[in-house]
Amino acid sequence: MRFYLQACLLTTLLGLYLCISEDSTNQDEKLPTIGVSVLIRNKAHSLPYFFTYLVNLSYPKDRMYIWIHSDFNEDNSIEIIEAWAEEYKSQYNGMYITTNNSSGPLHSGEQHYVKWIPEHFNHVIKLRQQALDFARKQWADYLFMVDADVFLTNPDTLELLLGKKLTVVAPMLLSDGLYSNFWCGMTENYYYLRTDEYKPIREREKTGCFAVPMVHTAVLINLKRTVTDKLTYTHTNLQSYDGPVDDIIIFALSAKWNGVELYVCNDYVYGYVQVPMEENDGIQSDVEQLVNVKLEAISKGTPLFWDPFFSKFVDYPPPSKYGLDEIYMINLARRTTRRELMEQSFKELAMDVKLVEGVDGRTLDFTNLGALGVTLMPNYEDPYHKRPMKTGEIGCFLSHYYIWQEVVEKGYQRVLVLEDDIHFTPYFRIKILLLLSELEDLDWELVYIGRKIMTDDEEMVSRYTSRPGYTYWTLGYILNQSGAQKLINAKPLEKMLPVDEFLPIMFNEHPNDTWKSYFPNRDLKALSAAPLLVHPTHYTGQEGYVSDTEDSIVLDGSAFVDGRIVIDHATSRIIGRINSEL
Structure with missing residues (x-):
């Protein structure tokens, strides 16, 4: 009897296991949900490009929500935000837009919007923390914090970052110089430290994902991992915090002190970012920065583009x-x-x-060069290649x-x-x-x-x-x-x-x-x-290098008499000299 009951129990458990296994293997899982959070101030010139590339991301929009906050503008950023939101809100799972036209262009005590004062820092810190808390309340699986002067030209950016299975990861962004969205070193006072490791990563001399002390501007956070509950942008959430009141530094230190590694990945070209303005620059300087980035992209053969929807906002x-x-x-x-x-x-x-x-x-007609008066310098030899x-x-x-x-x-x-x-x-x-x-x-x-x-x-x-x-x-x-x-x-x-x-x-x-x-x-x-x-645009040996002078025919002939060029029409071979033997 005992054997019979054990056999029945085993059969029942096995059947249950088979049912569970079959159920788990025959059904696809939904993709993770991603919240995209953006703070926008005086970026009207960049927004047509930013929004174009945001919409162009291949990640399913029904698995994404958009959270945007914009205030203290002196340009028409809010007009562009609201027009874009009205046009595209139906494509996303949710869109949460907060704009404030009554805030005026400056914070109290602020003389220039690029010169950050404590009120400006505290305002940005409060908004970034709100974005993080909102994502947690929405039960978002991931939060992608991105700035409005980022242009994600790689449409697979989000899928690629998710595939890294990292807690905090940033796509390395190109600029018109050495600037990017990560640090390789941090001083004892928690500020930027120049290191030898930075340039090889920035120039993609070595590629992959690298642990670094700071990532910013475009950062993906895996909120499914419990440790991320301890990440913060607010310094008062950290015990004995003695660093600067700066949103990106606070976040980096909250990660470090809770054992969370920050990674930057340069295995693909993900996109571009504008170089930050100097302290006394105005909006026109930022417009010039945008031109710089667009020229950089053009030089790489991939010009930035904007959706025709924005034509009335671009001039x-x-x-x-x-x-x-x-x-x-x-x-x-x-x-x-x-x-x-x-x-x-x-x-x-x-x-x-x-x-x-x-x-x-x-296609030059070498039989007619004499009529043009062209004669080659006798005995010319290229200094490097030793050729005519x-x-x-x-x-x-x-x-x-x-x-x-x-x-x-x-x-x-x-x-x-x-x-x-x-x-x-x-x-x-x-x-x-x-x-x-x-x-x-x-x-x-x-x-x-x-x-x-x-x-x-x-x-x-x-x-x-x-x-x-x-x-x-x-x-x-x-x-x-x-x-x-x-x-x-x-x-x-x-x-x-x-x-x-x-x-x-x-x-x-x-x-x-x-x-x-x-x-x-x-x-x-x-x-x-x-x-x-x-x-x-390219140097010798670089990928994409083409030279229409070097990639052409050498004028054959070792002893030019008068430098005139002739063609052997029987072989279509450039002989390159005239002498008594021809």
Whole structure:
């Protein structure tokens, strides 16, 4: 009897186990719920981009709620928030918006909204704590605290962060400099400490998720873990707190003192963040910061965009030539992506630019170069690769030369020449206007704004200019009438070498005396912007690097007689020399 009862009991338990197992394996679990909390003040210029990328996140919106608080604005942030909320509220599980138009633009005792006073800190701390407490009362599984100047260009950001299974984790954000949303070091007084570990993470020289003492600006908190009940933004919730009254520092220390590691992940490119303003900056400075971030994104081939819904809230300044007679941009017809990206940059920088279709070395009719008067410099050899010129270098030189001709023919006094593979430095518009103003009082004919500096001993001439030594690249330069005439008078097509070798020869800073001997008048008055205003979008060896000069055909031939180029039409091979054997 005992055996029979045990068998029955075992059978019953086994059946119950099988039922439970079958039930648990045949049903999908719902995705975690995520609350998104945002504090907004004077971000009307950023909001179209912020909201566009927030909506573009692939995480199911019925598993998300939005909590926003906005006050003390002096722009139309609230108008944009309320318009967006009305348009998109039906897509989310919930939307909780608090706006205050009656608060005025400043806190009591506040002289400038960027210069934080205790009342400002306490207000932000109170609101962040409210957002955290609200998420707990909503039984949210996660809380994503994010600022309104964050642009999450990776639509899978939330899924990727959830997959880390970490208690507190931040997606590493890019900016137009080294700034990001994490620290690698903290002083004894709990402030930022510069460390050697920071840059390799920020530059993504090593990738993964890293434990750090501080994350901020975009932070995901796993509220399902009981330890997060001890996390706080309010210092009075911490015993014997002796640190600054600062929301992000209080939160970081509450995590540290309760054994919660903070992580930043850079395994993917998650998005961008604006660099914080300086103490006395105004809203226009923040607008410029936004332009900087947009230019950074353009340089990486991924321009920031905004939903057409925001068209009435987005405007661009009218384009101008910055007081120059003309701004040229050289672009090969087949490089449509480069052209489109540069046009995006020009729109952001309010530049009125003339497109110049570059001479393409791939399609250049070498049988007709003689008619153009083109003769290669005898025995030219690239200093690094020990090779003759390439077809792309000929096309590049001719592209610049034809611009010099137009400057002379049209009597232009000052022009800017740009190539199409450049990245504009932060605050380019302000910097170049300062440079142009300073040039009014200087003696010059050519001014580099982008180049590869080959010497270490260049001297400053003025606040924004230096005297260039041997220089590579022709990324960008300002040229006046006198300079253009000197370049043409040198008859460079009759003894052609790469244009970035020719220019240093003309201001007598080239190390090769043999090459210099072909150009006896080397008195071009050259300066350089210091610091430089444009850089290459990619450097040699980097992913995405393409050079239309380097990726072209070498002109074959070891003994040029007069430098003329001919084609063996039977083989379509560039022979590159004329002698008695041909």
